[in-house]
Amino acid sequence: MRIELEDLPKLRDIFQKLQSGYHLSNEDFGLYHELQDKEAYYEALFRDLGYTLKSDQRGFYYFLPEMQFAMNATTRKMALIMFLLVEHFADEGHDPYARTMKHTFDTEPLADALFEKHAGLLVEGGLLSADAVAKCLLNSFAGLGFATAVGDTFRFRPPVARFLDVCMELGGSDANGEPEETDNAA
Amino acid sequence: MRFVVDEWPLVEAIYERTQRGPVRSQSLRELTHLSKTPHVIQRLIESGILVELPNSPAYEMGEFVRGLIAHLKREHTLGLADEIRVYLEDLEHHTSSIVEALEEPDYEKLHLHANALDARIKTIQRHLHNNTEAVADIVTRAKTRKRYVPLRQRYAEVIETWESYVEPVREMVDPNGPFQALFERLERELQHTVRRLVTHGRLITERRHFEVVLYRLVQLRGDLKDHLTGSTEQLLPLVRQVRRNSAVARGASIALKRLRHEGIRAVPLPEWVPVSRKTMPNAISDVGTIEAFLADVASYTPDPQRLVTTSNTAPQRPAQVDPNDVADDLWSVLPVPDLMHWLIDTYGELAETDDILSLYFLFGHRGDDLSAEPGGRRWYETQTHRIHAQRLRVERAVAAGVDDEN
Numbered sequence: 089m090r091i092e093l094e095d096l097p098k099l100r101d102i103f104q105k106l107q108s109g110y111h112l113s114n115e116d117f118g119l120y121h122e123l124q125d126k127e128a129y130y131e132a133l134f135r136d137l138g139y140t141l142k143s144d145q146r147g148f149y150y151f152l153p154e155m156q157f158a159m160n161a162t163t164r165k166m167a168l169i170m171f172l173l174v175e176h177f178a179d180e181g182h183d184p185y186a187r188t189m190k191h192t193f194d195t196e197p198l199a200d201a202l203f204e205k206h207a208g209l210l211v212e213g214g215l216l217s218a219d220a221v222a223k224c225l226l227n228s229f230a231g232l233g234f235a236t237a238v239g240d241t242f243r244f245r246p247p248v249a250r251f252l253d254v255c256m257e258l259g260g261s262d263a264n265g266e267p268e269e270t271d272n273a274a
Numbered sequence: 275m276r277f278v279v280d281e282w283p284l285v286e287a288i289y290e291r292t293q294r295g296p297v298r299s300q301s302l303r304e305l306t307h308l309s310k311t312p313h314v315i316q317r318l319i320e321s322g323i324l325v326e327l328p329n330s331p332a333y334e335m336g337e338f339v340r341g342l343i344a345h346l347k348r349e350h351t352l353g354l355a356d357e358i359r360v361y362l363e364d365l366e367h368h369t370s371s372i373v374e375a376l377e378e379p380d381y382e383k384l385h386l387h388a389n390a391l392d393a394r395i396k397t398i399q400r401h402l403h404n405n406t407e408a409v410a411d412i413v414t415r416a417k418t419r420k421r422y423v424p425l426r427q428r429y430a431e432v433i434e435t436w437e438s439y440v441e442p443v444r445e446m447v448d449p450n451g452p453f454q455a456l457f458e459r460l461e462r463e464l465q466h467t468v469r470r471l472v473t474h475g476r477l478i479t480e481r482r483h484f485e486v487v488l489y490r491l492v493q494l495r496g497d498l499k500d501h502l503t504g505s506t507e508q509l510l511p512l513v514r515q516v517r518r519n520s521a522v523a524r525g526a527s528i529a530l531k532r533l534r535h536e537g538i539r540a541v542p543l544p545e546w547v548p549v550s551r552k553t554m555p556n557a558i559s560d561v562g563t564i565e566a567f568l569a570d571v572a573s574y575t576p577d578p579q580r581l582v583t584t585s586n587t588a589p590q591r592p593a594q595v596d597p598n599d600v601a602d603d604l605w606s607v608l609p610v611p612d613l614m615h616w617l618i619d620t621y622g623e624l625a626e627t628d629d630i631l632s633l634y635f636l637f638g639h640r641g642d643d644l645s646a647e648p649g650g651r652r653w654y655e656t657q658t659h660r661i662h663a664q665r666l667r668v669e670r671a672v673a674a675g676v677d678d679e680n
Contacts, residue, residue, distance in 0.1 A: 163541075164538065164539075164541045167529075167541045168533065168538070168541065170526070171526040171529045171530050171533070172526075172530065174522055174523060174525075174526035175523070175526045175527060175530060177523075178523035178526070178527075183425035183515075183519045184519055184522045184523050184526070185515075185518050185519045185522045186425070186515070186519065209530070209533060209534065209538070212537070212538045213533075213538045214538075252522050254525065254529070254542070255521070255522040255523075255524075255525030255526045255529065256518065256521045256522055256525055257525065258524075258525035258526075258528045258529055258542060259520070259521035259522060259523070259524035259525030259526075259528065260521065260524070260525075
């Protein structure tokens, strides 16, 4: 495949974003559509540079981390918050998947509610206050393309489905089979 | 039908009432104000709209009229998968009887079972139509329930329909299932019957009757397939939505249980989930930047870091002893069998642990005029810390001793 770099005017921006761990989705209008239009070129180019461009059918792109890459603190904190959010939504009688994917949240009240209920676990995970939780939501999630922050509110973007996939995997679901009930004895 | 139309307000009220169970004559009389016809209840019973329950003073609506009103009101009750199974098995019974009648030959019996088969196929088609409507009603009800009702509860009827109706029917009409083979056999038998009737020189109307039954059977296969496809298309997305939400909630709960038991580092993420990687710039800086960096490194002096104590996390105060004075003191007492012990003994009350350590490394590694001989590690205690350090015997270096003697 012959790749003319002049044909990839947004290569630099796309590469820098993806390399930093950012997930490009349709809200990143220009970059996402550029990547979508010339996916094969970018995929080949990045592969030669040693990066695996992953295209998710739910509408986002990211670099697949190397297998030996250790989980960093940011990922750990984000995962912890996602697990707690899902439990929080379920406890409140919402549908966690739909709630996560479709709702717009007031950042501070949500962070306060999470910290109030799960302070111990959050502190252990390096989130020492409700403010830290809010910052993680606004900085880490939004900063890596998992959410869009608008003033004091935020909403998740399609890439957050990666964390929900982990939940589904742990919950033992496939698309067709009803998962087994788990025991509640912790 | 005319009577049902004329008495619609009363008929509809009775229909609503009988939906909750059989209705007693007293309750029926209370509804008669909706009609101006004299003896209307009696007429409803005589026309079969109301049916008296055996050994009971209660009434219910006749099945035909109930189905008709449900259709008019677009209210459909989903039938059972087993009903369809029984009906389909009944088709086989009638077809076998047709084959027998043809062999005997008994054209009366042949005609009877052909009619019965035709009627049974129509019944199944009517049931399928009703069930298609019922499934659509169920989906509409589920989708229009209040959003704050949890999904599992909102879609309970959907899940029930899927598990107790759609899945059994799917198994029934599976391409490799018994009913597919049954349909093929029935079609073969009926085609054979038509050919035999031609051979036997039977009336063309008789043959046409069988051809119509055969056509209806093919139509039924198509209806069954359409019904199942339509029901699946409507229900499956909702079923998947419920299952997905249940799995997400369950998975998060399992993850948190593990974190609470095994600690925060046990975040159960697969290797592919890490979302951030260190930026590794591929570009090399220009010469000027590199030279400036090297110059910085060459002139770098670290800021002294003071030890903290267990009782006070504030940095200790600056050193209180002058190393030159210590050197003079040490020089006067050489040889010293244990440098750290001597330093703590002599300056333990004046100097902080940091200073003791600085002096220890200063004199223990000054190779020009002092020689230090290690004698194994041991514990020392200052006023604030325990130190595990090498026991050093310090004495004048040989060259220094010679100079002095000279």
